[in-house]
Amino acid sequence: MKTHRFILEPYKGKTTRHNCPSCKEKGCFSRYIDSDKIIEFPAHVGRCNRENNCGYHFTPKQYFEQNPEKAELIRDFSPRSQAVQQQKQVPVSFIDESIVSRSLTRYDQNKLFQFLTSVLETEQTLNLMKKYRVGTANYWPGATIFWQTDSSGKVRTGKIMLYDPSNGRRIKQPHNHISWVHSMVGGNEFNLKQCFFGEHMLNQNKALPIAIVESEKSALIASCYLPEFCWIASGGKHGCFRDENLNVLEGRKIVLFPDLGAFDQWSLKANHMKELGYEVEIFDYLERNASVQQRREGYDIADFLLQVQPKESNLQMMINKNPQLKKLIEHFDLVLDQSSPTVSATQSHI
Numbered sequence: 001m002k003t004h005r006f007i008l009e010p011y012k013g014k015t016t017r018h019n020c021p022s023c024k025e026k027g028c029f030s031r032y033i034d035s036d037k038i039i040e041f042p043a044h045v046g047r048c049n050r051e052n053n054c055g056y057h058f059t060p061k062q063y064f065e066q067n068p069e070k071a072e073l074i075r076d077f078s079p080r081s082q083a084v085q086q087q088k089q090v091p092v093s094f095i096d097e098s099i100v101s102r103s104l105t106r107y108d109q110n111k112l113f114q115f116l117t118s119v120l121e122t123e124q125t126l127n128l129m130k131k132y133r134v135g136t137a138n139y140w141p142g143a144t145i146f147w148q149t150d151s152s153g154k155v156r157t158g159k160i161m162l163y164d165p166s167n168g169r170r171i172k173q174p175h176n177h178i179s180w181v182h183s184m185v186g187g188n189e190f191n192l193k194q195c196f197f198g199e200h201m202l203n204q205n206k207a208l209p210i211a212i213v214e215s216e217k218s219a220l221i222a223s224c225y226l227p228e229f230c231w232i233a234s235g236g237k238h239g240c241f242r243d244e245n246l247n248v249l250e251g252r253k254i255v256l257f258p259d260l261g262a263f264d265q266w267s268l269k270a271n272h273m274k275e276l277g278y279e280v281e282i283f284d285y286l287e288r289n290a291s292v293q294q295r296r297e298g299y300d301i302a303d304f305l306l307q308v309q310p311k312e313s314n315l316q317m318m319i320n321k322n323p324q325l326k327k328l329i330e331h332f333d334l335v336l337d338q339s340s341p342t343v344s345a346t347q348s349h350i
């Protein structure tokens with residue numbers, strides 16, 4: 001039996017040594033590989049051999065901490081069936097509710113909150129934080145925690161991220177600011193099973209169709225603009241799309257809203273979901289109509305919606321400012337309710 005599954009790629013000539021992502025020196029960098037050939041690590045996971053002058057070392061452990069869905073993957077599809085069998089009997093772990101509720105405060109310091117109140121009403125933003133269970137973390141000053149609360153109201157984990165309050169973008173320099181609560185408080189025994197962000201709200205209005213986006217932030221924003229859907233987030237391109245995650249969507253109408261650049265991958269997911277019997281469609285308007293600039297920036301539905309201010313509740317005014325909104329409404333066969341400033345969905349199309 002192999003004891004070390006993730007190893008530095010053994011030297012087999014020049015092609016197995018790369019340029020270091022940190023010191024940029026040529027041919028001094030070894031990448032990690034999976035000897036079971038299931039995980040393909042990205043190019044920055046490895047070690048620089050200039051230990052004294054550089055010291056860069058990004059380990060598989062760090063990689064799995066940042067990408068827990070990959071960690072789930074190795075647990076479930078590992079050929080070491082014994083380990084898998086044992087794993088299956090271990091119940092899902094949860095985060096203690098007291099940790100969660102302590103975080104649901106200090107929004108004035110929260111950088112995402114600061115951004116959201118620059119584009120939404122303060123009270124509306126506070127409601128969003130409460131409804132979706134978004135907290136403030138000390139991990140980095142002003143960081144945001146998106147708690148993954150499942151359909152039974154239990155918390156699977158929390159994803160911590162840091163935002164730039166001026167534009168709402170994630171801070172990725174000098175490193176990607178993303179961390180996970182379970183990796184801090186869970187210990188080695190923690191059995192993580194991720195769920196959709198916002199999953200706990202699915203049963204609150206079962207008539208609403210479900211809209212799935214990649215980013216937690218975008219789910220929050222889109223829910224203000226298009227309350228005709230229940231907005232949840234997969235938490236990543238590959239995110240929460242394993243068959244066992246999808247059970248909570250059963251019997252509902254589902255629309256996937258992929259980020260620009262992820263359309264093909266999400267189309268595959270949509271097809272797979274259809275095969276499993278889910279009623280799912282994919283929003284392709286952005287993909288068909290985005291500008292070069294929007295594509296380069298990887299726009300998603302929230303970036304697009306933010307071009308209009310929901311404070312201007314007059315829909316016609318919003319449409320005048322952003323004709324694309326009209327297309328969105330037409331595409332989903334939403335009808336304008338003359339007595340109310342919002343729109344309501346007809347059940348015929350979605």
Ligand SMILES: [Zn+2]
Pocket residue numbers: 020021022023024025028048049050054055056
């Ligand atoms: Zn280096």
